[in-house]
Amino acid sequence: MKKEIWIFGDYRNYFQNRVTLQLLAKATELAAQIEAKVCAVLFGCEVSEYVSEYIAHGADCVYVTDHPLLKDYSVEIYVALTEQLAKERKPEIILVGATSFGREFAPRVAKRLGTGLTADCIDLEIGDNGLLIQTAPSFGGNLLAKIVTPECRPQMATVRPGVFRELPHDCIRTARIERIPLPDDLPKARVRLICSERQAQRDQRLEDARVVVCGGRGMGTRSKFKKLFELARLMNGEVGATRPVVYSKWAEPESLIGQAGRHIRPKVLFSFGISGAIQHTAATHNAEFIIAVNKNPNAAMMKMADVAVVADANQVCTALIKELKERIRN
Numbered sequence: 001m002k003k004e005i006w007i008f009g010d011y012r013n014y015f016q017n018r019v020t021l022q023l024l025a026k027a028t029e030l031a032a033q034i035e036a037k038v039c040a041v042l043f044g045c046e047v048s049e050y051v052s053e054y055i056a057h058g059a060d061c062v063y064v065t066d067h068p069l070l071k072d073y074s075v076e077i078y079v080a081l082t083e084q085l086a087k088e089r090k091p092e093i094i095l096v097g098a099t100s101f102g103r104e105f106a107p108r109v110a111k112r113l114g115t116g117l118t119a120d121c122i123d124l125e126i127g128d129n130g131l132l133i134q135t136a137p138s139f140g141g142n143l144l145a146k147i148v149t150p151e152c153r154p155q156m157a158t159v160r161p162g163v164f165r166e167l168p169h170d171c172i173r174t175a176r177i178e179r180i181p182l183p184d185d186l187p188k189a190r191v192r193l194i195c196s197e198r199q200a201q202r203d204q205r206l207e208d209a210r211v212v213v214c215g216g217r218g219m220g221t222r223s224k225f226k227k228l229f230e231l232a233r234l235m236n237g238e239v240g241a242t243r244p245v246v247y248s249k250w251a252e253p254e255s256l257i258g259q260a261g262r263h264i265r266p267k268v269l270f271s272f273g274i275s276g277a278i279q280h281t282a283a284t285h286n287a288e289f290i291i292a293v294n295k296n297p298n299a300a301m302m303k304m305a306d307v308a309v310v311a312d313a314n315q316v317c318t319a320l321i322k323e324l325k326e327r328i329r330n
Contacts, residue, residue: 003036003092006154007059008082010101011042011050012073018208019097021166023159024058026124027095028167033126036092037061041085043078045071055175058167063089065180074189075104083112085180091154093132095124098158106158115152121159122259122282131155137259137279144259144282162207162263165286206257211237212266214257214284215313217244218273218294224314225250228272231317234324240264242280258283273313276301293317 005027009020020040027038039061040054051062065081086094086109094109096102098120110117118134122144125133131148132155138145149155206212213232219225225245232239241251243258257264258280265286272293274280281304284290292305293316302308309316 003031003034004039004061004089005031005036005093006039006041006063006086006091006095007054008094008096008102008105009040009042009050009054010097010099011044011047011053012101018166019099019102019159019161020054021057022161022164023095023097024054025167026159026164027093028058030093030124030126030132031060034092034130039063039091041082043070043081045069051177053169055177056169056171056173059175061176061178063178063180065182067182069182069186072193073101074191074193075108076187076189076191078105079108079112080187081180081183082109084183086113086154094154094156096156096158098160102158106156110156113152113154113156115154115156116147116149117156117158118147118149119158121157122163122263124157124159132157160263161205162265165265206238206240206255206262206264209238209264210267211235211270212240212257212264212268212287213237213270213272214240214242214274215245215251215272216242216274216280217248218275218313219245219250219317220273220314222248222250224317227314227317227321231270231321231324234321234328237266237268237270242274242277271301271305272317274301275299276304 007023007027031038037060038058040059042064045068047066051064054062096106107117118136121134121136123135127133134147134157136145213228215225215228228239240257241255245251246253246256259282263283267288269287269290276299290305291307292301293309293311293313294302297310
């Protein structure tokens with residue numbers, strides 16, 4: 001029987017949260033190395049459009065349970081369905097996005113299946129022995145740990161959004177669709193959803209922004225750091241921050257870019273007052289074009305930049321804001 005790599009499909013915020021598609025792309029790469037097939041696992045109600053999307057983005061097979069009782073997400077029911085299906089089909093690997101959903105769901109599945117789980121991975125690869133090498137930050141992001149699951153199966157990991165790039169949509173791609181019936185012994189959920197309301201968020205996610213303006217302690221003060229938000233607004237971008245900035249409460253934790261935060265791949269990255277510690281650069285090296293501003297010409301961020309400006313970060317930021325405003329007025 002051919003090995004299977006499962007990607008659990010979280011479609012609830014499909015057009016903003018692309019981590020399932022990113023994992024399908026990475027799973028395709030991993031599957032080629034261990035001669036496995038990529039399977040998407042999908043629970044819900046009236047989810048046929050997502051079945052088609054997962055096939056178009058790399059799934060070789062889709063296991064789908066489509067039933068009105070699954071219209072609203074229930075962690076107890078989803079875990080029970082996954083446990084039963086996994087014990088029947090015995091997948092080699094199960095990957096889940098490290099979202100709020102994944103962090104609730106995946107550990108429970110791992111416990112039920114008696115296997116390990118590596119959380120918040122930033123890389124996945126197949127080792128010489130065929131095991132999945134799961135790379136995740138440890139000790140507050142100061143170290144990278146490479147973890148394997150040598151004996152228990154499946155090998156499980158949650159992966160941060162934005163780490164991998166999704167495959168292009170292939171509308172003519174085909175795959176096997178296996179419809180899994182809802183079991184009779186479905187557990188009764190102890191929590192019932194009465195209503196839901198979408199929380200207001202930033203204009204776009206950092207992982208999806210084409211322009212990211214990122215600042216470090218080199219901006220000088222909290223008030224000076226706030227100028228980056230105005231600069232980002234003028235360029236229709238988003239603001240990111242280094243760990244010292246977040247710890248100093250100049251920016252919200254959601255803005256953290258680094259091994260312990262967001263991984264980005266913008267078209268243009270502006271780096272203001274950032275030295276370029278490995279914890280930060282590991283999450284920014286996929287940017288297509290980097291403009292770095294720092295007083296220290298030997299800073300690591302300056303060396304990896306396409307354009308390096310040796311200057312005071314605050315002064316350059318102020319000048320850019322003034323220039324952009326003048327161009328908008330004219």
